[in-house]
Ligand SMILES: O=P(O)(O)O[C@@H]1[C@@H](OP(=O)(O)O)[C@H](OP(=O)(O)O)[C@H](O)[C@H](OP(=O)(O)O)[C@H]1OP(=O)(O)O
């Protein structure tokens with residue numbers, strides 16, 4: 001695959017390296033419409049919970065080390081930690097292109113953890129870009145990416161858009177049923193007693209308010225799924241200083257950079273029900289997993305003899321065969 005960037009047409013043959021990051025949702029939801037049953041959503045980031053479901057569905061083979069809250073933390077340390085985690089477990093959240101061709105990370109579903117061999121190959125690829133000794137280039141490159149994200153402020157802007165989701169899907173879904181003028185399927189399931197139903201008020205708001213809630217939700221959903229592209233080229237000595245220059249202290253190099261977002265098509269209204277269902281599945285699978293882990297811990301405490309390990313595996317099997325059946329899928 002060839003990726004276009006602002007430097008792809010550069011005539012002087014200087015290397016252009018582009019990083020693609022899919023940051024996903026960078027905040028914990030705060031909507032009052034989140035039910036007590038789903039309160040875990042306020043404390044555990046969606047990306048982390050979704051990993052449990054993806055693992056269960058064999059879409060991934062191991063957990064990502066990445067935590068979006070680090071990337072969106074606004075601190076140099078947090079961003080650096082997130083970039084290192086993305087490098088270690090890129091999945092479909094981190095890719096690198098050199099002169100338009102992919103050199104790190106996978107297309108489509110993404111890749112497994114970065115192995116020593118993959119790391120060595122990448123270190124070698126960086127030799128025309130990062131002027132450091134063998135073994136030092138990847139570290140410097142990841143510093144460059146983190147520093148650029150920090151100084152560009154691009155993720156602060158993205159987070160603002162993501163936070164247009166103030167109702168959470170648990171609130172926005174009711175506004176959706178108002179818009180399509182259909183009986184609310186969620187109230188039918190959750191509100192046995194209409195008088196005490198916490199969502200009744202959402203069904204008596206004006207149509208333009210429902211439209212705004214759902215529009216903001218879909219804009220936020222788009223911002224939670226878009227990708228950030230950052231292109232670099234080494235800055236030639238003597239070229240005029242530009243605003244978009246980042247300095248890499250560890251190699252004493254300057255780079256011109258450009259940051260832009262891709263995949264910004266607005267998510268369609270018809271996905272609202274699917275969003276509601278997926279949200280339920282993610283919380284359910286994660287909660288099941290936590291419950292099983294808790295039980296495992298208890299079992300380990302009680303049986304501190306040679307059979308501990310076997311018991312742990314038995315419980316994990318329970319999670320992925322019985323525990324999640326019908327709930328996680
Ligand atoms: O629902 P999510 O959070 O899993 O996001 C979907 C992405 O999955 P991810 O978890 O990032 O691997 C999914 O990514 P992949 O195709 O799995 O790489 C798509 O981006 C999907 O958007 P669309 O339906 O193609 O417009 C994304 O769907 P939307 O929810 O953004 O509509």
Ligand SMILES: Nc1ncnc2c1ncn2[C@@H]1O[C@H](COP(=O)(O)OP(=O)(O)OP(=O)(O)O)[C@@H](O)[C@H]1O
Nearest residue numbers: 001002003004005020095227229261262263264265
């Ligand atoms: N403007 C761009 N500049 C550079 N690379 C791009 C650009 N747009 C897309 N790409 C590359 O193409 C890949 C697919 O792009 P994009 O996700 O927009 O396609 P899509 O068909 O909408 O896929 P999906 O439905 O899975 O989101 C991106 O992951 C990125 O690597």
